[in-house]
Amino acid sequence: MPEQHDLKNILSLESIKNIFDTLDEGILIVDRECRIMFYNRTLSHFEGLDASLVVGKTIFEVFPSITPEESTLYRVVMTGKPIKGRFQQYFNYKGKQIKTVNTTIPITDRSEIIGALEVSRDISVILDLSEKVVNLQQGFGCKSTRSKNVGLKYNFDNIIGKNNRIQEIIGILKKASQTTSSILIYGETGTGKELFAQSIHNASPRKNMPFIAQNCATLPESILEGILFGTTRGSFTGAIDKPGLFEQADGGTILLDEINNMGHALQTKLLRVLQEGVVRRLGDVTDIPVDVRIIATTNEKPSKLLESGKLKQDLFFRLSVIYVEIPPLRERREDIYDLVYYFIKKYNEKFNKNVSGIQEDVIDIFQEYTWPGNVRELEHVIEALMNYVDEGQIKREHLRFLSFGAFKNYIEKETPVFTGVQFKKRIFDYEKNLIVEVINSTQGNITKAAQKMGIKRQLLQYYMKKYGIR
Missing domain, CATH: 3.30.450.20 (PAS domain)
Structure with missing residues (x-):
């Protein structure tokens, strides 16, 4: 041809x-x-x-x-x-x-x-960095340092959110933290899955034992297997006798992040750990008993993973004894205000600044945006803005300093909307009239009006203050 x-x-x-x-x-x-x-x-x-x-x-x-x-x-x-x-x-x-x-x-x-x-x-650099993280997490194997849990800093008090679903999840996980059942957490990238995982460990009877996190997407499966289960001398070229993460986390908790990227062969070995409570190092014939609580996270819906065959069904049932879905930020917009001020406080302390707050028109923009990167994206935006403001309020004019990400593109695309005075006034009047209408329909009962609108009472009070509604 x-x-x-x-x-x-x-x-x-x-x-x-x-x-x-x-x-x-x-x-x-x-x-x-x-x-x-x-x-x-x-x-x-x-x-x-x-x-x-x-x-x-x-x-x-x-x-x-x-x-x-x-x-x-x-x-x-x-x-x-x-x-x-x-x-x-x-x-x-x-x-x-x-x-x-x-x-x-x-x-x-x-x-x-x-x-x-x-x-x-x-993969020399990747593997060396991974081994350094493992050594830090498990204190180089020394019993005197195992309880320190380097990098473990979150508990349930650090979770900002008045949203009903967030509060319900916190309640479920606080109870579950007192047991040894495995937990599967689903949430989009940036929703704070590891924050919840660390909070579970810190609220559990295992809080003084190791907490070790491993991302299942960063390493080839052949290497991840050795890191999780350990190796024996001669199991592959250059292999030495070395305990895996399950042995190092004995008595504590192991977080398997992005488990949706784990191959089937490794899923089968993980299932054995869940069923029998033992691990076997690469190249070994001896089983080693381990007492480890497993928390797994995924940024893909389990239903889709099961349908596509990426996640073995029997492993899903073992992992999801406790199953929660962390809502994306666009579905908990009432938390944006509190999150913004939490991050302002955080970076005031970190950057030694004195930023007092943020203008309401900027909050309005934040409320309109869909936040594809979720809470993590919101934090990055606030951190970036805090680099340009030393004191006073973050204003709309400061948004022009942003030089990265989807939020920057959104601001540039929507600039005519937010600078059109007449259009903005029409939106202002429409929203104000709509809120007044709902409040009147409940004879001025703010709690009932908020329920009718599907928002928190505090958020409705914020809108009333914004629009001058008495």
């Missing part, structure tokens, strides 16, 4: 090499004898080797710490079966430690294996 002929002309050997050299992943190609035939620039960068020094040599000459049994390239050449997402930790001939996640596939010609191609992603 003409298309295939044209493609062959485009994909010459030189063009393929150029493409491989521009990729962020390392590319290594070996022949049937495991001699290196191609070694791209990315691999050269993070292994510290020049292609001219390795091409033509076998992988065992270049990486002397790897044995044939440990080499994914060797195994694929010998078996013809691909290996996906395999973690490798090794030393090159210069003694530099390399940590990668590799996918290795066979290269065939007329059904005969003639070599293998390996795609490597360097």
